[in-house]
Amino acid sequence: MNQMVFSTGGDWDSTTLHNNGEEVMADKLLVELHAGRDEDGNATSGGLSRGGEATAYILPQGSTDQEPIFPGNLRLTFPNHALVIENSSPTFAIEMTQVNFDGQDVSNNVLDLMVNIDSVNNEVTASLTLYKAHWFSSDEVATYALL
Amino acid sequence: MRRINLIQNFWALSLGLALTFATLPADAGGGRGGGSFGGGGHSFGGGGGRSFGGGGFGRSSGSFGGGGTRSNGGSFGSGSRSSGSFGRSSSGSTSSGKTSSFRTGSSPSTGSSFGRSGSFGSSGYVHSTSVAPSYYNQRPTTVNRVYYGGGYVPQYYYGGWSGYSYWWAHPAWYFWTPFHPAFYYSPPVYYNGGMYPGGFDWFHLMISIFVIGFIIWLISRLFRGRGVRYTTYR
Numbered sequence: 183m184n185q186m187v188f189s190t191g192g193d194w195d196s197t198t199l200h201n202n203g204e205e206v207m208a209d210k211l212l213v214e215l216h217a218g219r220d221e222d223g224n225a226t227s228g229g230l231s232r233g234g235e236a237t238a239y240i241l242p243q244g245s246t247d248q249e250p251i252f253p254g255n256l257r258l259t260f261p262n263h264a265l266v267i268e269n270s271s272p273t274f275a276i277e278m279t280q281v282n283f284d285g286q287d288v289s290n291n292v293l294d295l296m297v298n299i300d301s302v303n304n305e306v307t308a309s310l311t312l313y314k315a316h317w318f319s320s321d322e323v324a325t326y327a328l329l
Numbered sequence: 330m331r332r333i334n335l336i337q338n339f340w341a342l343s344l345g346l347a348l349t350f351a352t353l354p355a356d357a358g359g360g361r362g363g364g365s366f367g368g369g370g371h372s373f374g375g376g377g378g379r380s381f382g383g384g385g386f387g388r389s390s391g392s393f394g395g396g397g398t399r400s401n402g403g404s405f406g407s408g409s410r411s412s413g414s415f416g417r418s419s420s421g422s423t424s425s426g427k428t429s430s431f432r433t434g435s436s437p438s439t440g441s442s443f444g445r446s447g448s449f450g451s452s453g454y455v456h457s458t459s460v461a462p463s464y465y466n467q468r469p470t471t472v473n474r475v476y477y478g479g480g481y482v483p484q485y486y487y488g489g490w491s492g493y494s495y496w497w498a499h500p501a502w503y504f505w506t507p508f509h510p511a512f513y514y515s516p517p518v519y520y521n522g523g524m525y526p527g528g529f530d531w532f533h534l535m536i537s538i539f540v541i542g543f544i545i546w547l548i549s550r551l552f553r554g555r556g557v558r559y560t561t562y563r
Contacts (some may be wrong), residue, residue: 318550
């Protein structure tokens, strides 16, 4: 099972990726997850418990073969935030995914997660969107820019 | 469109409050409904309705006045239960022969016109106790006299809102709502010849917090904007 650790300080020089304690040279890291929608596609509470779809892989340097990250554990450390995604299911059942954001379990709040670290095309994207239900005010769709 | 939503919200709020109050006990006001004395449809006195006179010629001859041994015509207090019937004594007479009299014959010597003793009616939620109330050893700020249990007894006041406890002696339905101060005080108690206010009711305070919190939540849910807010954080 993969134990991946991604870390970045906000530039390419400080960006590293390790798997089971060993550094992995990669061209691309992609984690894309969408969940927390009702039958009409509108954002709602429930997060991953309502099902969804996800893609997660790395593209090793000089290779075109995608290597799946899950089942396993992916720890992402950004300058201001920390994210842990874990799925031990052999079939990568999305309902089994656990997402921890800055020390808080947000598995039932996740709407979208997008992490794209593409060194070949020099593209960097990392954001997390949560559905926050409030008692006394309108519910909130909060997007956190991780980078 | 916005105006229609506000009207719909107002009616929804009104319905919610009505349902809240509808759950309160209907007889919370102390059950002071005027009971009727005696049962309905009871008849008193005799229903003799005897007829007199002979019937030798095919008809009876009920007579007015005159001699004979007629019984009394239904007088009050009479020991006799018989009553005279007026008019003809033929069968199917329209005269019922019934008379009305209050309790004939011997009656218990209670001094009451209704042959009963004791008190009736509600005295609110005042109750006697053999345990000293919490205010018993404190110094009252005011002492009134109040009629209770057949005589006048001292009624002690201790300042603050404790006097609202005495409101339970004449309860109203709205005392059962968190919006009246009496809701937060227990009914008064009668102890050792005096009337003392009940203590603060912490359980009712908790109920009040729950009810008011629920109402605030309901209002906020009704009037908050529809849909979701979209925010961005770094």
